[in-house]
Amino acid sequence: MSTDDVRKSSESGSLEAQSEKPDLANNRNARIQNPLHGIPRDKLLSQVEEFAREKGMEDITPLLQKGALIAQSPSQFEIIPELDEADREIIRRETTHKWDQPKDLYFTVILCSIAAAVQGWDQTGSNGANLSFPDEFNISTTDPVNGARNEWIVGVINAAPYISSCLIGCWLTDPLNHLLGRRGAIFISGIFCTLSVIGSACAQTWPQLFVTRLLLGIGMGAKASTVPVYAAENTPSSIRGGLVMSWQLWVGSIAWRLQLGSAFIPAIPLVVGIYYCPESPRWLMKKGRYHEAYTSFKRLRRTELQAARDLYYVHRQLQEEFAIISGSTYISRFMELFTVPRIRRATLASWVVMIAQQMCGINIIAFYSSSIFSAAGYSTRSSLLISFGYGLVNWLFAFPAVWTIDTFGRRNLLLFTFPNMAWSLLAAGFSFLMAQDNPARIPCIALFVFIFAAFYSPGEGPVPFTYSAEVFPLTHREMGMSWAVATCLFWASVLSLTWPRMQTAMTPTGAFGFYAGLNVLAFFMIFLLMPETKQRTLEELDYVFAVPMSKHVNYQVTKFLPYWVKRWIFFQKNAKLEPLYDFSQVESITVYEKGVGH
Secondary structure (H helix, E strand, O other): OOHHHHHHHHHHOHHHHOOOOOOOOOOOOOEEEOOOOOOOHHHHHHHHHHHHHHOOOHHHHHHHHHHHHHHHOHHHHHHOOOOOHHHHHHHHHHHHOOOOOOHHHHHHHHHHHHHHHHHHHHHHHHHHHOOOHHHHOOOOOOOOOOHHHHHHHHHHHHHHHHHHHHHHHHHHHHHHHHHHHHHHHHHHHHHHHHHHHHHHHOOOOHHHHHHHHHHHHHHHHHHHHHHHHHHHHHOOHHHHHHHHOHHHHOOOOOOHHHHHHOOHHHHHHHHHHHHHOOOOHHHHHHOOOHHHHHHHHHHHOOOHHHHHHHHHHHHHHHHHHHHOOOOOOHHHHHHHHHHOHHHHHHHHHHHHHHHHHHHOOHHHHHHHHHHHHHHHOOOHHHHHHHHHHHHHHHHHOOOOHHHHOOOOOHHHHHHHHHHHHHHHHHHHHHHOOOOOOOOOHHHHHHHHHHHHHHHHOOOOOOHHHHHHHHHOOHHHHHHHHHHHHHHHHHHHHHHHHHHHHHHHHHHHHHHHHHHHHHHHHHHHHHHHHOOOOOOOOOOOHHHHOOOOHHHHHHHHHHHHHHHHHHHHHOOOOOOOOOOOOEEEEOOOOOHHHHOOOO
């Protein structure tokens, strides 16, 4: 069944069954609706029977019917007569043992973690190398004659992967996924990331190093745009954040050639292992390959009942999505990122969280910490060791987000961590003003940089890629993620290019203060423009992002902010918050979730 077939089948599917259905383009009532809500039981069962006949899946019709009934009323599964006790126990365990998942799902997440390790190695490989390769190629930034010029050359070499990622690599994601699937796109990007870093280790001139790093960026862009989507589509909604954030968890004196070239090490198991993972069932369904999608779901879910339920539920939401989409070409998909209201809001929200990752200043540490600590007074050896310590803090403090990202929420994590990143970065900058002979100067700089990293890691670290991978509808997920990652890496290239000169022109104190101010600005952008997505299925998020952004902004200013002031400034325990979203037609949520409107 092709994309056009899915679009046509929507005319006889769930659209006819819901007379008060929220508009996926302009959901002014903020109602979040199950696509199966309100369909009479007999009609639903007959629709499932017709679906099974169309797809040649009559042998599992009873299983699909059970799954559809569960998907329609998740909280009522105990009283569905078609289910036996074994079926009910399967559904109970989704809540009582939510981390008890199939080995193929965890193997997929491990491979995604390896892909993230490749990304982190690629991104930070130039950090320690910055202390060596400029002298190797006669572009030392301390040269009394050409120092200013060389600062720009070192900056553009470091920025090269991000330049090619945002201009080329990210935008290859859509055609690569269209032709080769999620696994094929990851495989191709892994090849680029393997060969290019070996080339960078063999470079004999700085232009050669620059070119190899441009090639590296092509693989980085396609990989960063595909892997989080692949992970998000394969994982259950209740633990999606905790598993998808493995991307960030692993984005984290030896000769500079080994520092740059050693990134091929994790790339090898990535390109080999990816074909042992199941393909994304949602991608297969978009291609009309339902039998393969069901096989993939069976590998990613504990039982066939869960696989059948998710297959039919995703199918019905696909019908809804295609009903609001007008085009199917590369150009039309790109234009619809900004013209279709539901997609435009996801585009804006993903832009906010992605640009915030660069605004917070983390990558001035990730790319240049060795140089920063060297400028602070550390020896070359000590600079490399303290940079390792920074990376260790970044990694260790990311672990709490495995649990908090799906409970505390994506939005709340950011609103908590950004103010703390602002003051800690400002404190690190002011520490540079201490006298050179003050024994507290160097420890204070390191301490506040570590505190900054500790606040970054559970918040703005894992959230942007997790969030961007889930906010777009399946029809535009590749193009949307391309946009989000290109935004992130474009500003990473700007940061990488400008920091060497900025540090000299503004002094470390001024430069750190500048980024501390950007943290404050990012906080307000997130507060106003970022809807929460925790524990919502990828399909339910269609309704969340159909809510007009003006309604969302107005709610934050007139409802949530006054409530927060009353509750946490004046400690009025009886303060009540009116919810933004109406979840009355999504029966799977808990009473607690219904009370959380932001």
